Amino acid sequence: MTNIILASPRGYCAWVDRAIGMLDDILQAHWAPIYVNHEIVHNKFIVSYFERKWVIFSDDLDAIPSGNIMVFSAHGVAPSFVKAAKDKWLRTLDASCPLVIKVHNEAKKFIKEWYKIIYIWKKTHQEAIWVADNDLDNIFIVWNKQEADELVFQPWQKLALLNQTTLSVDDTKDLISYVQSLYPDIQLPWFSDICYATTNRQEAVKEAVKEADALIIVGSKNSSNSTKLCLIWERADIPSLLIDTPEEIPDDFLHGIKNLAISSGASVPDSLVQNVITFLEAKWAKFLKEIITKEEKMIFPYKLDLS
Ligand code: SF4
Structure with missing residues (x-):
């Protein structure tokens, strides 16, 4: 036994519950189909539940007729995508998690203050794509110590360190310490991005x-x-x-x-x-x-x- x-x-988590509730609410209030730019949350069961209610998960704006409703998923959305959706006259609802938005706003603030940002996560994840879309010239995405080693900055360059919200606490702590050993003056967010x-x-x-x-x-x-x-x-x-x-x-x-x-x-x-x-x-x-x-x-x- x-x-x-x-x-x-x-x-x-509290936001996943919210984001799913938002999509359910919008289905009650408007005719389907409702479009979502990415899986609303990363769970197969939830995605197929909404697909049965005629929610279409797609980021192919060309295939979405103007005037339809698009919900931006909990993982956030690139600013260029929001603009393209608006240019198509889509009506939008932002279900991005506020804690993802926090990292996004930190990135914007540091860039405004002439920092370059080292951002920990994978280049292919929705959240990283969104953050990097703010300024590809000033955001450097790293996943491990080797990638951190490959970065080259001028000695006078102001640097900040951000990371994706759903990483391993222990592994990220290790990588942050390593990056700090390379760049002792690097700025960190005022509280953890995880x-x-x-x-x-x-x-x-x-x-x-x-x-x-x-x-x-x-x-x-x-x-x-x-x-x-x-x-x-x-x-x-x-x-x-x-x-x-x-x-x-x-x-x-x-x-x-x-x-x-x-x-x-x-x-x-x-x-x-x-x-x-x-x-x-x-x-x-x-x-x-x-x-x-x-x-x-x-x-x-x-x-x-x-x-
Ligand atoms: S970032 Fe955290 S709180 Fe926000 S949706 Fe993801 S797991 Fe939930």
């Missing part, structure tokens, strides 16, 4: 794996904060899975496992975690306890304003 230990906080939800979910999983000999993270493979939870299992060196649905769990996964920790990324509805628990309970696992490392009280107000 395997014991199940649930890590908490897990699942939806969001509260990412930080809290990583802390909770770290606590849960102290008592576990296996880990399951429920989340999609393109979800940054879900994949960063997986880095914790690499450090703990225990059998682990990142899954969207329980059917992805191999038949023999529970063999020899006494305590199994379960958590989920910030874009995952808790019903998916409950599905996994129900599935495992049918295979001789039983719920033991929930480890709660923090109560989350964050609330994001919003108005359903189309512009």
Whole structure:
């Protein structure tokens, strides 16, 4: 018999809940189709839920007739894309997370003050594309120490360091320290760019794996904060899975496992975690306890304003 230990906080952060609510609200108030520039949040289940309600996820503005409604996803949107959408006479609603907007505004402020920015994350992620779109000549995206080593700046150049919101707290701390060792005068944001939800979910999983000999993270493979939870299992060196649905769990996964920790990324509805628990309970696992490392009280107000 395997014991199940649930890590908490897990699942939806306050903004994912908001962004999904915004899209639901706009579907109630307007005729479909509603367009979204990117997956509203990185979760397969949520995307297919909205596709069934005739939401079209597409950034191909040429294929969208003028006058339609476009919602910008929680990951933010490049300024040039917003302008192109306006030029097409699309009515828009911004569901960008305010904590992503914070990083975006920091980038704008530093550029105005003649800084060059080292931004930690992958060039292909929606959030990095959006930040870099502010000023490609002054934002340098790095993913590891080697990429940081390849940068060359004039000795008098003012530098600032920003990062994506859903990174691994530990890995980012290491990379920030490394960049600081290269550029001791580099400016950092006044509080961490890694969001509260990412930080809290990583802390909770770290606590849960102290008592576990296996880990399951429920989340999609393109979800940054879900994949960063997986880095914790690499450090703990225990059998682990990142899954969207329980059917992805191999038949023999529970063999020899006494305590199994379960958590989920910030874009995952808790019903998916409950599905996994129900599935495992049918295979001789039983719920033991929930480890709660923090109560989350964050609330994001919003108005359903189309512009
Ligand atoms: S995970 Fe963090 S950055 Fe992403 S939507 Fe939630 S609060 Fe915002």
